[in-house]
Amino acid sequence: MYCKHCGKQVDKSAKICPNCGGNLKINSRLVNVQDEYITDSGSFNYTLWGLILPMVGLTLHFAWREDKPLSARAAMRGVVAFGAILMLFIVALSFVIIL
Numbered sequence: 001m002y003c004k005h006c007g008k009q010v011d012k013s014a015k016i017c018p019n020c021g022g023n024l025k026i027n028s029r030l031v032n033v034q035d036e037y038i039t040d041s042g043s044f045n046y047t048l049w050g051l052i053l054p055m056v057g058l059t060l061h062f063a064w065r066e067d068k069p070l071s072a073r074a075a076m077r078g079v080v081a082f083g084a085i086l087m088l089f090i091v092a093l094s095f096v097i098i099l
């Protein structure tokens with residue numbers, strides 16, 4: 001089926017669109033879904049966790065991928081940022097060693 005919010009194809013058992021985080025089942029679970037939304041803040045704190053402790057960020061990302069797509073994405077951003085910084089560090093270090 002397709003997400004009614006962003007139009008992307010999503011798994012038909014999905015409760016929340018993995019692409020945009022939109023609610024795909026507005027029914028009796030409405031109250032629960034709203035609860036999930038409140039807790040799925042996508043807070044920048046999760047990005048910081050991923051940045052400082054990438055293993056924690058990765059764990060959070062995979063734990064939340066289904067239920068908290070925004071927070072999972074925020075955690076993953078931190079992990080990616082950590083990777084980017086690490087790469088820059090390695091490149092800088094190799095220059096120092098060469099020169």
Ligand SMILES: [Zn+2]
Pocket residue numbers: 003004005006007008017018019020021022
């Ligand atoms: Zn969507």
